[in-house]
Structures are given as C-alpha cells and as structure tokens.
Amino acid sequence: MKKVGGIGATIGFLLLGVAVTAWGSPQSSSGSSPQGQPTPASSVSASKSAASSASAPERAPDHGEAYYHFVLARRYEELAGIGNRSDLVERAVAEYKAAIAADPDSLFLRTQLAELYYRVSRVGDAIHEAEAVLQANPDQVDAHRLRASIYLHSLGENGASSSEATLHKAIEQFEAVTRLDPKDVDSFIALGRLYRLTNQNAKAEETFKKALGADPGSKASLSYLAQLYLDQGQYSDAIDTLEKIPASDRDPATLVMLGQAYMDSRDYGQAVAAYQQALAQDPDNQELERYYAEALMASGKTQDARAQLQKILKADPNDGATLLRLGHLDRIEGQFDQARQELEKARTILRDNPEAIYELVLLEEAVGNDDKAISLIQGLLKQTEKAGGQYTVNEASNRAAFLERLGSIYRAQEKYDQALGVFRQIVALGPPQVAHGEALVIETLRLEHQPDQAMKEAEAAVAQYPKDRQLLMLRATLLGDRGRVDEALAILKGLLTGGPSDFEVLLATAELNSQAKRFPEAQAAVEKALSLSTKVEDQENARFLLGSIYERQKRYDLAEAEFKKVLATDPLNGQASNYLGYMLADRGVRLEESVQYIQQALKTDPNNGAYLDSLGWAYLKMHRPDLAEAPLEKAGRLISDDPTVLEHLGNLHLELGKVHLAEQEWERALQQWPSALGSDFDAEAAARLQKQLDDLKMRIAKGKPADAETKP
Secondary structure, three states, X not given: OOOOOOOOOOOOOOHHHOOOOEOOEOOOOOOEOOOOOEOOHHHOOOOOOOOOOOOOOOOXXXXXXXXXXXXXXXXXXXXXXXXXXXXXXXXXXXXXXXXXXXXXXXXXXXXXXXXXXXXXXXXXXXXXXXXXXXXXXXXXXXXXXXXXXXXXXXXXXXXXXXXXXXXXXXXXXXXXXXXXXOOOHHHHHHHHHHHHHOOOHHHHHHHHHHHHHHOOOOHHHHHHHHHHHHHOOOHHHHHHHHOOOOHHHOOHHHHHHHHHHHXXXXXXXXXXXXHHHHHHHOOOOHHHHHXXXXXXXXXXXXXXXXXXXXXXXXXXXXXXXXXXXXXXXXXXXXXXXXXXXXXXXXXXHOOOOHHHHHHHHHHHHHOOOXXXXXXHHHHHHHHOOOHHHOOOHHHHXXXXXXXXXXXXXXXXXXXXXXXXXXXXXXXXXXXXXXXXXXXXXXXXXHHOOOHHHHHHHHHHHHHHOOOOHHHHHHHHHHHHHOOOHHHHHHHHHHHOOOOHHHHHHHHHHHHXXXXXXXXXXXXXXXXXHHHHXXXXXXXXXXXXXXXXXXXXXXXXXXXXXXXXXXXXXXXXXXXXXXXXXXXXXXHOOOHHHHHHHHHHHHHHOOOOHHHHHHHHHHHHHOOOHHHHHHHHHHHHHHOOOOHHHXXXXXXXXXXXXXXXXXXXXXXXXXXXXXXXXXXXXXXXXXXXXXXXXXXXXXXXXXXXXXXXXXXX
C-alpha cells in the first residue's frame, strides 16, 4: 500500500477504497452551497468553536471576504498539487485561516482545512480541526468521514501493530457516517470490512446489504458480500450473490471467486467455465492457470489438467504451487514415487506450506505409511496452533480438516479411543465446526460397535442442533441399524423440502430402504435424487448407489451398466471399479476382467482393505490360493472385524488345507456378523456359512478332509 509522501501525491492510498475530497473538488456538505462554496450565515450552523484554528474578534461574519480567501486557498491547493511545493501549502493554510476568521461559524471551511491537513500528512492538525467541527455540530458528516479515513489510514500504515483502539475508532466514525449519509456506499463497504476484521460477521453481512440497498448494482458490495459467504461456507449464497454481477462486468477477480464457490459446492463443470472466462481476459496469469487445472482435475479431465500444469512448469520449473497440484494429480492416479518427488520439492520451495504438508500426509496414508502420516499431521497441527484457541473462521475450518484426517487414520487402525479424542478437538473449535465434529464422534462410536453410546451422543447432539441435517440423517442411520426403519424414514421425510437440497436426504432414504430390502422404494428414491442434480459428482454417487441396489436384487446387467456409467465420467473412481470387479468375481464370471477392475481400484488406494479382499476373492475363484493369500491376509489385518473378509480368509485356509484355521475364521465371522455395519453378510449368508462350518467340524471329527463342496 502506497503511503502519501509528497504534496502532489495521489490519495488512492486509503485502505478499503475510501476517499476524501480530491484536489480542487470540494464535497458538498452542511455549511456549503451546492457548488461547495461558503453560504450566507442564515444557512450555516451558527455554533461557535472554542478550538478554531484562526482566532478572530467578535464581529459579524463577512461572507464576501470569507469567499475571497476560500477561492485563494483552493487555488493554492491546486498549485501545490501541480508543483509539489510545500510553501504553497502553507499559503493555502493561511488563506483557509483567513476565511475562517472572516466567517468563524462556517463548519465547511474548517472541514476543508482539516482535509488539507490530512492530505499533507499533518494528521494531528487534521484531527484537531475535525474534532472542533464535531464539537460545534456532532452531525457534520464530512468531519466524521475525515476522521474515519484518518483512522483507516493509520490501520493501513501500521498493519498488525495497529491498536485495537484505532480499529474501534474507525468503526465508530464509519457508523456515524453511514447513519448520517445512508447513500454513502463506500463507507458502508469500509464499515463492513472492518466488522469482518473484528469477526462481527452478522454485522458485516447486514452492512454490505445496506450498501446494496443504496446501490443495488454495486460490484464492490456484491463481491465483498460474496467473499463473506465463501469464508463462512455458504457457497450457494456466494454463487447467488456473484451471479447478480452482469456477465459483462465480471473481471478475473470476480470470476475466480465464482469459480472457487463452484468448486466448494462441487459443481466442477461450472468452475471450469468460470476459470476459462477469467483466462480469456488474463491469459498469462499463472495463478489463474493453476485454478483452471485444479477445476479440470476435479471434473475428471485429468489429462487436460496435466497438460495445463506441465505448461506452467515448462515456463517456471520452480513454481511451487504448480508442483503441489501436479503432485496431487500423480497421487490420485497412483504414481506415488513421482508424486513424492514433486511434493517434497514443493514443500521446500513453499517453505513448509501447510497445503504441501497435507498433501504429503495423504500420500503417506495412501501408500500405507501411517506412522509417517501421523507424524506429519501432528507437526502441521502444532505449526498452525494459535494461543488460546483463537482461530478465524478459515483457520478453524482448516484445523478441523487436519484433525479429521488424523482421527480418520486412527479410526482406520481401529484405535477408536485416540480417534474419539481427536474428533472431540473439532467440537472444541466451536461453531460452525461443532455439529460436524459431533457427527464424527457418533460415527466412530458406531464403527466401534457401541450402538447405545452412539445413540446417546446423537440424541444429545440433535437436542443441541435440532436443525442440523447431517446429525439428523446420522440419527436416522442409527435407528436403521436397530431395525427401526420406519422411524428412521420418518426423520428423513421430515427433512425434505421439495428442492435441490433434498439430494442427500433421498440418497440416505435409498440406503435405508436397500438395507431393509425394500428395493422398489430404494430405487425410486435414487431416481428422484438423480432428477434433482446435474453435478457430475452427485450423479456418480447416485448411480453408484443405484448399481448396488440392482446388484442386491441380482439384476447384474443393470448394476454393471450403472457402475460403467460412473467409470465413464470418472475412470479413477475406485469404489465403482472395486464393486464391479467384486460383483463379477463373486459370480465366478469373467474373472480375468474382474481382476483388472479391482487392480485399477488398488492402483490409487493400495491399502484399502475392501479392495484387497475383493482381489483375494477373485483369485480364490480362479483357484489361485497362492495369489489370493497375500491380499486376503492383508485385508484381514486392515479390517479385522468384517464377517465377509473373515469368511474369505476361512475359504483361503480351507483351499490351502489348513482346516483348523478355516474353522477359526468362520467362527469369528459368525460372531461378528450380528453387529456388522453396511455389510452384505446378512442372516441368509450367516445361515449358509453356519452349515458349511457344521459340515467342516463333522468332517474334522471324523478325521476326513474337507471336500470340494466346502470350497469357493
């Protein structure tokens, strides 16, 4: 920010875009004519000021003389600005004082003198004159405006060292200006931004809206209001606000904000379009090119994203931000060694940038280096910790994301107590993180097979946040786990509004119905959800769920078609690849193809227990226990309480002739299945396995080897 150092310097230094009267163009105010000239005494506030800069004996005001000196003062101001001459500034000051001596009651003249003092950096004199004006007339808006600008300038110059008192003085003055002049859009904007600095977000929103009330087309007001919404996670409100700016008026900064809002709301196609428009206006902006590449990546256009990132790196091989994004792309495509090189280089260039460290956490987690991932994220949490837990909205959101990742690693390791401790730290961050933190705690208790404690926690959380959709849907899930499906569905039905926000509720409804084997109702809910959203990610999630519903009904052709639709838009969708591969393997058909699908899923997530189990099961179906052993054993270590995995391990041991180990694994599977969550291992599967186990025990008792009928 440029500081005014000379007489003729511009006045664009004012923080937040607030301007005072420009050289040679006095603003109209109380005590002035429409042309900014002194008015007769009958139209001027007659209050006397003991703090006048130019003392004069008691006499009748001489408006002609005052006007004469005022004109000379303005002329000297103009000449001082042109020639950058301090002697002419002093002549201007002297003429203003002479004008005031001729018309001591003119608050306009004193305000003009105060503004001159301010423009030539005589801040103390400026404040003194402005205070004198306000003593005479507390509602003199230009004096308040000047003082507001002075305090604002002080904040801009002193930065972090500015006193809190100065900040509050600036707010006080802008509050006065906006009260006295409700059409002053610039002052409303400045006040709104000051409210943001003091974390008074509700007041900031109200103030920006008042600015829009004064000027509905104010681009600045719309932009600042949209940024406020973005920072608070209100992405749809941010989009609605930005779209009120005519397309022809959207500059790159506005389009970047719009792209960010679309990215955060997962509407990646619209984000791509917004960044394309920004690049059309500013084609050489590397930061814009990175945003564009990130949107391409999110929308599944990974090759286009890679080409864009490599183009940037060709011009600047040490662009840390671009290396960071390329490392992210290589990680999600399973090119882990290349990703590590890029991310380590980015971390060095960006000097331990939190985003670079977080990407390394995700990489280490993906390749199974959990201890390294935990160490990195613990360091990141320490690095970003604030004394007294005082975090801005954005800082709290980032910290919650770091804590969620750490807790998720512990949870995947089945270290539930440690996971719960971490998730409760998210709750301690306060709104708006509390509800999500509570949901993570509840889900962890559910996975730990503590249904009563999970329900107790859910009831307390819903009582505290009765309108939180995530918590209400989670409570419905817990009821569904207990077989209280109708009660759960009633909760979800109460969340429906008839609009696009119903999408997630409808998917939750479909899942509940599917688990209860109410397949027609489940299918209808998914199809309705599909009609509500055109977002690529939403469509993928809905089609994946629809595929699973078809598969559970043994409508395999329809299921396969849905999974392939998902893979057509997102070839890296591991869940769809795995489900399709497992579905083929479980039926014993197209086994080579099933292995290819599952290996594609494992390429990007090599330590996923479910994927490893699928691969081992496919190899068993091919009667290749030598290939099945490693993935099934690893799956058993990663998911130690899943009855399907345990059943498959039993089958592996049986094929290897280890009948007693097979017996043990099948017994464990039957012990675990009543509390299994979201598993296809149901009562029918349990009955079938129980018969196999009984037959195996009988054969063991008779000293006979198990025959092929008990094998997969």
